[in-house]
Amino acid sequence: MTINKNIELKHFDNNDSFIESEKSLIEKTVEATYSSYAPFSKFYVGAGLLLENGEIITGSNQENAAFPSGLCAERVALNAYAHSKLDSKIVALAVTARSEHYKIPQLLSPCGACLQVMSEMVKRQNSDFKLIAFTDENGYYVAEGVASFLPFGFDLA
Numbered sequence: 501m502t503i504n505k506n507i508e509l510k511h512f513d514n515n516d517s518f519i520e521s522e523k524s525l526i527e528k529t530v531e532a533t534y535s536s537y538a539p540f541s542k543f544y545v546g547a548g549l550l551l552e553n554g555e556i557i558t559g560s561n562q563e564n565a566a567f568p569s570g571l572c573a574e575r576v577a578l579n580a581y582a583h584s585k586l587d588s589k590i591v592a593l594a595v596t597a598r599s600e601h602y603k604i605p606q607l608l609s610p611c612g613a614c615l616q617v618m619s620e621m622v623k624r625q626n627s628d629f630k631l632i633a634f635t636d637e638n639g640y641y642v643a644e645g646v647a648s649f650l651p652f653g654f655d656l657a
């Protein structure tokens with residue numbers, strides 16, 4: 501048996517094809533990298549959530565000397581959103597990074613744990629959202645839904 505999943509990522513060199521609210525999301529996501537606390541990796545990540553009502557919530561990675569106690573930018577943003585019990589749904593999530601130590605990857609995919617949390621959020625709000633992974637160096641990778649980045653997420657039956 502073979503299971504086929506439809507994984508589609510689009511790539512854009514610049515932000516011309518984004519609507520105004522997405523352009524603001526991209527701008528705020530870059531700003532968020534400046535509140536990153538990453539003295540250990542020196543890899544500064546910003547994440548942003550665009551809500552249906554136009555509101556934008558951001559997060560950045562927060563590291564800790566006890567490494568597993570740190571948290572990724574995407575989960576900082578998603579948990580802040582969930583905690584504030586906002587009734588407006590997430591329509592897009594953007595992530596970016598800059599670094600002093602590492603070469604920025606061609607495709608800056610969120611880590612598996614963050615994708616799993618996104619997948620839970622898709623279920624929770626009963627609607628998917630766009631994912632925009634972008635960097636200065638490599639442009640914009642866009643998926644219309646979380647499953648393009650995490651085709652086989654965990655779920656309870």
Ligand code: THU
Nearest residue numbers: 541543545561572573610611614
């Ligand atoms: N990081 C994120 O913030 N998001 C991801 O999806 C992957 C990695 C952070 C964690 C750590 O602070 C730094 O990047 C280097 O791994």
